[in-house]
Amino acid sequence: MFDFLSQKFSSLFSSLESSKKLTEHNIQETLHSVEQALLEADVPYGVVQTFIAAVKMDVVGQKITGALKPAEQLMMIVEQKIVEFLGGSDAAFSFSFPLTVMVMGLQGSGKTTTIGKLAYKIKKDAEKNNTVRRILVGSVDFYRPAAIDQLEVLAKQVGISFYRAQSNDPVMAAKEIMFFGRENGHDVVLLDTAGRLHIDNSMLQELQEIDALLRPSHKILVLDAMTGQESLAVAKAFDDTIGFQGAILTKMDSDTRGGAAFAFRFVLKKPIVFVGEGEKVTDLNVFYPDRAAERMLGMGDIRSLLERAEEKVSAAEHEKAEQALKSGAFTLQDFADQMAMMNKIGSLSQLLKYMPGMGLNISSEMIQRGEVELIRFRAIISSMTLKERLNTTILNNSRMQRIAQGAGVAVADVTKLLKRFEEAKQYVKI
């Protein structure tokens, strides 16, 4: 996902890192390169202009403080803006039950596959919560031969119910499927609809009729991320005629440049709720704007930037900390070292994943999340005084605020670190 942009951005920011100071000139130059990267990734021109203008505004308004250098701060601003564009402040999407979902989209966008994935996810989530969902899937796609059989096969594979309507009129068939679901106590009905190669009025009208008759609790649009900017026009057409709550972007595992995904939230003002990243029923993931942004900016680069921030802590302080360590107490410094070691193990297991026969069960997402946390924690620890590191009980509100500001993080991140530290302490014999 977003590999293209991540490659562009990471080389961009690492070249900036070597220049010591941000000047009017290199800010312009960097933003120009960001602009180019977004355009090359197929983000629509107008969206790119708005994005760059928003970053510029923040750069001007930002005070340069604390442990981060100006260049690092610029990177943070870009990251924050990306998160915003991808839907940062959206509340996490959740389904409510009983659930009826009408799944719509162009032909070949991945509707049927996505229904299989959704059913699988709903089933697994319920199992985790010790509940059972009675899930029914049905299709009203009478245009493509074998479309309905494909759904039946998927339903068997996932282990959920499937109903084949008698009628071959889409609206009547939809009614039949819904009726069957209700009569048989299903609390989840996922309805697969027919797609066309292009937006056409008869498709939209058919969907409008089904919508008016069934009033599904959710309408979800499936978009093929490979189709680029055109998919935004498709989304607009669906939104204007039928409306939908959110989109699922499929084929994010392919070599899409991701421009449409980048622009979707901004243009449509609707969330991307899931992304499809493969053909299997397990390949559906919740879309997290902040994680996508971190990935785009290349974690390695952010890490090395913050490592340098850490180096600012004087060698003398390190020495003193070491002395304190020898006295036997488990300090934040130990904790930081421990985390760094765990992170190394994480990267190693990621490597092993690519070797045949070594299917270690650590997802790259877990590793990435760990890495991001580690970077934040390091920055936080770096902006603490030695006294604070050795004795966290002296951390009052104003100290926490100073530390957060110095590390360029929120106070909540400092609190989180302290909580983790307290938890870790319990496992260490003092």
Ligand SMILES: Nc1nc2c(ncn2[C@@H]2O[C@H](COP(=O)(O)OP(=O)(O)OP(=O)(O)O)[C@@H](O)[C@H]2O)c(=O)[nH]1
């Ligand atoms: N790599 C990849 N392939 C996908 C993904 N989602 C769907 N596909 C593939 O895309 C193709 C089309 O998927 P379908 O689910 O049949 O699409 P559809 O929208 O139901 O198509 P119609 O029924 O013809 O309108 C299939 O070969 C799927 O395996 C995905 O997230 N990643």
Ligand SMILES: [Mg+2]
């Ligand atoms: Mg289909």
